[in-house]
Amino acid sequence: MASKKHPLGASGTNEAPPGKRGKLETPSASKPKVALNPFDCNLDFSIESDGISGSALHNEGFAYCWSGARANFGIRGGKYCFGCRVIENQPVVMEDTAKEQQNLCRVGLSKGESDVGSLGESMSSFGYGGTGKFSHRGNFTTYGGPFGAGDTIICAVDLENPSHATISFAKNGRWLGVGMEFDAGPRGLGITGAGDYKNALFPHILLKNVKIRMMLSIDHGLQPLQGYKAWDAAILDGNAVRGPEAAANCEIIMMVGLPGSGKTTWAEKWCKEHPEKRYMVLGTNLALDQMKVPGLMRKKNYGERFERLMDRATKIFNKLIERASKTSRNFIIDQTNVYRSARIRKLKPFKNFCKTAVVVFPDPEELKRRTCARAQEMGKEVPQEAVNEMLANFLLPNTKDSLNSVEPFDEVCIILIYFFKQSYILPYVLPYASNT
Structure with missing residues (x-):
């Protein structure tokens, strides 16, 4: 995969030279809270009271299930990043499943119209998984190395040049390079321009038997990569799109x-x-x-x-x-x-x-x-x-x-x-x- 100049400084770590870290935006009391969306997740996915921590049911048959969730705000332009920390593995009994396949997490982005349970498996989603694979349209390629409990993944997306948009990742402060360059414009994913949540890119998590904590703002402990803003900054920039909300008259x-x-x-x-x-x-x-x-x-x-x-x-x-x-x-x-x-x-x-x-x-x-x-x-x-x-x-x-x-x-x-x-x-x- 192509590796462009990384946003973590010459060393490729978070120990970047002064002034080379991403800008830390000042929190605003009037800014809506960016969190995981209870109306855009699998039914077995549980979001905790802080709005950014989550896990899925893992007893009996649920141990074999992948469960996904998206954030409540997506973007349609600009350069933004978010993070996800894998807090811990959930104990499961899966005698017919290899140990390395029992507790997994995939982090990435998807359009609001895509299946929340298929991150990296559709044409409008991209994921980096704990097995050390980057995935898009169901194609899995080696990337970044494995990750799991205790690791922090940062996902960054650049939509400033829509026809040459990029998605990149960092693991525990180490820049992993560009995962993929893609066309986000009208001839591609159609991310940019006006439209509702179906045409915006959202932070997306897909997991199996792990607990995670999202970092969608600096208040959550996110340290933005150089050149990228924290995800919630898109709201004040006018690049944010709110995701689906509760259905009326269910x-x-x-x-x-x-x-x-x-x-x-x-x-x-x-x-x-x-x-x-x-x-x-x-x-x-x-x-x-x-x-x-x-x-x-x-x-x-x-x-x-x-x-x-x-x-x-x-x-x-x-x-x-x-x-x-x-x-x-x-x-x-x-x-x-x-x-x-x-x-x-x-x-x-x-x-x-x-x-x-x-x-x-x-x-x-x-x-x-x-x-x-x-x-x-x-x-x-x-x-x-x-x-x-x-x-x-x-x-x-x-x-x-x-x-x-x-x-x-x-x-x-x-x-x-x-x-x-x-x-x-x-x-x-x-x-x-x-x-x-």
């Missing part, structure tokens, strides 16, 4: 339907068509993604390992549902949910949410086609006796205002999917139709 959509009926496809498309809602889809797929085993089903990787993973994923899902009900965000529960008792139980904690049931109902020929395709893709099909049991107990959800209703739904939408034809929605609740 919604939860519950998918209802047999395996292979198209629930996940509908949910994913609904999310894409309504990005302003920032829906989080809750299901076992989310847990598998956090364990970094996405697409497991498509690999036909069944047997004992698959059963262990699914058992972990189910327990993770149950815990995330509990935490979701206490978070001001919008959610979609993507499971079969054909049993009325299960629907009532899952939605009970979501008292103040607007609740919608979306029932996906293919005709028999379409369901048969989808089931066969799903079995071919996954290498395993849902046993017919299990499907028959679901059918025998399948009760359509009712709104809470319906006669003798015991369910909590404010609205119910039924989607009828016909073989190679357009879907139809009954009765009229969600103005959406999906081509199949």
Whole structure:
């Protein structure tokens, strides 16, 4: 990787000559507080009362999960830096995982629109990880050496020349060089210029079984690199963009339907068509993604390992549902949910949410086609006796205002999917139709 003139002085350490350190900005009482964003993190990520310390759940299956969080202010210009100190490793039991893979941290930057759980794995994020790798778009290259508990990483980004923007790092005061030069302009990431948080770069942390403390201002102990300002200085400079905030009138959509009926496809498309809602889809797929085993089903990787993973994923899902009900965000529960008792139980904690049931109902020929395709893709099909049991107990959800209703739904939408034809929605609740 290219190594430009480093901002730590000729020695490459923090013992830089006088006047060569970054400018220390004077704190301002009127300046908003820069901290980790509770509305832009994974559900299992916990932010402490100081706003800058964080860790994730690490018991049982959560020990295998990566968990991410972004700061509440991003930038779209200038030269700024922030720091992250790995405070300690969390004790975990992971007999099937190498020791060096059990407690990890990745530090970097990402656009506000990118997946908070995939730092360095998307085209709009960059990360430096504890295994000594720099990552971008899922490509991992050797950089900087490993780091862990007790180490401090500083991440610096230069957007002054958008077409030749750079991201660099320092470890324990030692300049590591430029991690990557990239195009932040209109033909690249589109960071600069007007726009909301989706087009700004944010400090981003991704961790597994460690506790961290962010340094986003000099008040946090950050010593800016030469030529760079502390991250919070972007607010007074007019280069800062506030990240997503609490959702107003929180919604939860519950998918209802047999395996292979198209629930996940509908949910994913609904999310894409309504990005302003920032829906989080809750299901076992989310847990598998956090364990970094996405697409497991498509690999036909069944047997004992698959059963262990699914058992972990189910327990993770149950815990995330509990935490979701206490978070001001919008959610979609993507499971079969054909049993009325299960629907009532899952939605009970979501008292103040607007609740919608979306029932996906293919005709028999379409369901048969989808089931066969799903079995071919996954290498395993849902046993017919299990499907028959679901059918025998399948009760359509009712709104809470319906006669003798015991369910909590404010609205119910039924989607009828016909073989190679357009879907139809009954009765009229969600103005959406999906081509199949």
